[in-house]
Amino acid sequence: MATPFRETLKTKKFVVTAEAAPGKGSNVAKTIEHIELLKDKVDALNVTDNQSSVMRYPSVGVCLLIKEHGGEPVLQITCRDRNRLAIQADLLFAYSRGISNVLCLTGDSVDVGDHKEAKQVFDLDSVQLIHLVHTLSSGKDMAGNELDGAVDFCIGTSASPSSDPLEPQLIKVEKKLRAGVDFIQTQAVYDLDELKRFTEFVRKIDQDVKILGGIVPVIGVKMASYMNENVPGIFIPQSLIDELAEAPKGTGVAKGIEMAARLIRQIKEQNVCDGVHIMFIGREDRVPEILEAAGLA
Amino acid sequence: MKGAIVAFCCQHSAYPAADLAGKLGLHYPEAVRIVRVPCAGRVDVIHILRAFEKGASAVLVMGCEDGACHHITGNIRAGERVKHCQMLLKEIGLEGRSAVMVNLSPNAPHKFVAATEETTKATSQSPGRQDDNR
Amino acid sequence: MIIAERKSLEEIRQELAPYKRVLVAGCATCVAVCWAGGEKEVGILASELRLARDAEGNEIVTSEATVERQCEKEMIEELSEQVAQVDAVLSLACGAGVQTMAERFEDKPVLPAVNTTFIGMPETEGLWVEMCGACGDCLLDRTGGVCPMVRCAKGLLNGPCGGTRKGGKCEIDPDKDCGWVLIYRRLEKQGRLDLMREYYSPKNYRAVKRPGRVQAARA
Numbered sequence: 120m121a122t123p124f125r126e127t128l129k130t131k132k133f134v135v136t137a138e139a140a141p142g143k144g145s146n147v148a149k150t151i152e153h154i155e156l157l158k159d160k161v162d163a164l165n166v167t168d169n170q171s172s173v174m175r176y177p178s179v180g181v182c183l184l185i186k187e188h189g190g191e192p193v194l195q196i197t198c199r200d201r202n203r204l205a206i207q208a209d210l211l212f213a214y215s216r217g218i219s220n221v222l223c224l225t226g227d228s229v230d231v232g233d234h235k236e237a238k239q240v241f242d243l244d245s246v247q248l249i250h251l252v253h254t255l256s257s258g259k260d261m262a263g264n265e266l267d268g269a270v271d272f273c274i275g276t277s278a279s280p281s282s283d284p285l286e287p288q289l290i291k292v293e294k295k296l297r298a299g300v301d302f303i304q305t306q307a308v309y310d311l312d313e314l315k316r317f318t319e320f321v322r323k324i325d326q327d328v329k330i331l332g333g334i335v336p337v338i339g340v341k342m343a344s345y346m347n348e349n350v351p352g353i354f355i356p357q358s359l360i361d362e363l364a365e366a367p368k369g370t371g372v373a374k375g376i377e378m379a380a381r382l383i384r385q386i387k388e389q390n391v392c393d394g395v396h397i398m399f400i401g402r403e404d405r406v407p408e409i410l411e412a413a414g415l416a
Numbered sequence: 417m418k419g420a421i422v423a424f425c426c427q428h429s430a431y432p433a434a435d436l437a438g439k440l441g442l443h444y445p446e447a448v449r450i451v452r453v454p455c456a457g458r459v460d461v462i463h464i465l466r467a468f469e470k471g472a473s474a475v476l477v478m479g480c481e482d483g484a485c486h487h488i489t490g491n492i493r494a495g496e497r498v499k500h501c502q503m504l505l506k507e508i509g510l511e512g513r514s515a516v517m518v519n520l521s522p523n524a525p526h527k528f529v530a531a532t533e534e535t536t537k538a539t540s541q542s543p544g545r546q547d548d549n550r
Numbered sequence: 551m552i553i554a555e556r557k558s559l560e561e562i563r564q565e566l567a568p569y570k571r572v573l574v575a576g577c578a579t580c581v582a583v584c585w586a587g588g589e590k591e592v593g594i595l596a597s598e599l600r601l602a603r604d605a606e607g608n609e610i611v612t613s614e615a616t617v618e619r620q621c622e623k624e625m626i627e628e629l630s631e632q633v634a635q636v637d638a639v640l641s642l643a644c645g646a647g648v649q650t651m652a653e654r655f656e657d658k659p660v661l662p663a664v665n666t667t668f669i670g671m672p673e674t675e676g677l678w679v680e681m682c683g684a685c686g687d688c689l690l691d692r693t694g695g696v697c698p699m700v701r702c703a704k705g706l707l708n709g710p711c712g713g714t715r716k717g718g719k720c721e722i723d724p725d726k727d728c729g730w731v732l733i734y735r736r737l738e739k740q741g742r743l744d745l746m747r748e749y750y751s752p753k754n755y756r757a758v759k760r761p762g763r764v765q766a767a768r769a
Contacts, residue, residue: 246708287734291709465597
């Protein structure tokens with residue numbers, strides 16, 4: 120049995136989580152492969168919810184698979200696809216099936232996904248979602264009705280320390296912290312100082328919340344410039360892009376893994392934050408290499 | 417009006433140019449029908465469309481050279497409206513008929529003649545021509 | 551005001567295919583100002599329809615009329631004689647105008663020639679931007695006069711999503727401002743940023759019971 124994530128967060132241990140992206144279709148063989156590969160190497164597996172607004176196997180489904188295989192799942196919930204009734208029902212279901220960690224997110228816009236004509240919901244926003252989880256924990260639903268059986272989730276959320284302008288984002292983070300979260304994971308970071316500044320900001324408001332730095336390995340110059348141009352809230356410094364450019368052809372992935380591991384080691388050694396969340400979408404099988412290179416295996 | 421080439425001529429430029437062409441004995445195509453307007457900017461989209469409805473095969477909107485409009489921006493507006501008309505003609509499926517903007521000065525009779533000749537030639541060669549004769 | 555965009559000629563022609571005598575009816579209020587359905591647009595559309603049907607030898611007889619406001623029963627009354635003489639009415643008014651016409655002239659098909667898009671204002675000549683979602687629960691007093699319901703692509707109430715692009719642009723369109731960055735800058739300028747730090751609980755999406763109906767208070 121995996122250690123409940125809430126217990127892990129209470130220890131002084133350097134926390135490591137990895138993202139698990141569900142596949143498109145009912146065949147879960149590949150997903151199970153990734154779960155088996157990673158479940159004992161990380162503290163929790165964080166399952167995306169129709170990531171990038173692309174319709175996929177549900178987060179709660181993969182979370183159940185993780186439970187079945189002895190791992191610790193974090194259920195991601197976005198506000199894009201469900202109204203307050205559906206979200207509450209999903210939370211009750213997840214909790215009743217032994218899923219006890221939830222990551223509260225706004226969710227990408229429908230426009231960036233593969234069902235661009237869908238009606239997007241956003242009945243709630245991420246701050247309201249965090250409040251909602253607390254409401255359900257208190258034994259009531261949002262309308263104030265008594266629940267026959269409350270929930271008790273370990274609650275997480277996300278933040279973008281590289282946003283421009285940053286101040287409005289920080290106000291939102293402050294509201295999330297005041298709503299009450301156990302952990303906060305960042306959008307991909309590449310600049311240690313930026314992460315340091317963000318941690319300092321969070322610590323001024325909340326001493327206890329665990330901060331996980333977001334790690335997305337960059338495996339090529341093209342990907343780096345694409346991300347800088349197109350992925351909001353991400354800034355890859357030129358020095359890293361130059362380093363990638365110097366890597367011999369065909370060694371991009373290895374170089375990306377090396378750079379990610381180096382950043383993780385720096386975060387750990389300099390005690391910048393409490394852990395990392397690794398997002399290596401589509402290359403989940405290479406995550407163990409990052410852990411090994413970072414000295415976390 | 418069948419097959420006519422309607423030329424909306426600004427009274428400050430194209431109209432005197434056409435007048436001068438006549439005085440100099442220059443020939444321009446007989447299908448050309450001149451409509452004198454106080455400024456090319458007076459010509460609206462609907463005027464151009466109505467000319468086509470009445471059977472015109474081409475419409476020329478002829479105004480002052482850049483920066484020389486007596487009403488400052490009338491020629492620029494006219495150009496934009498002609499462009500809009502070209503889009504409408506395409507939408508309607510009448511790509512054979514043409515709406516053309518011409519900028520010229522009052523002492524340019526040769527340019528007036530050349531523009532009308534060019535449009536006549538282009539119109540007679542276009543596939544839309546047969547429709548007009550139906 | 552209400553902003554609309556004209557439908558493509560092709561779509562309008564499909565709507566009108568079964569009809570020969572058509573009244574093209576404009577509205578001189580909102581849609582006239584946004585260049586979609588005023589007297590001028592009525593003239594152009596009617597002409598386009600005649601030219602298109604001429605080209606394919608399928609005759610159409612159009613009449614044209616523009617009233618001050620199609621969304622008021624009294625103001626469309628003047629069209630009754632013209633409507634009686636046609637097979638269908640092509641309305642260039644917003645959805646409210648089309649429906650008022652359809653209700654008054656219920657034996658005639660009233661067809662829309664525009665897509666009603668939003669409540670907005672002109673930003674520059676020929677460009678209109680959405681300003682109000684008619685939610686029935688206005689909170690502009692707390693957001694520096696910038697509506698997060700429609701000027702944030704996701705209608706978020708507690709600040710920007712993580713998708714803000716460089717320089718404060720929106721996740722879905724680099725040409726659009728992030729609504730929450732606009733709110734932040736406005737409140738900062740007014741020294742009222744505390745308003746942004748407040749928590750706003752989930753919105754009452756039933757503030758207006760749809761379909762909406764408002765009774766004016768009477769003395």
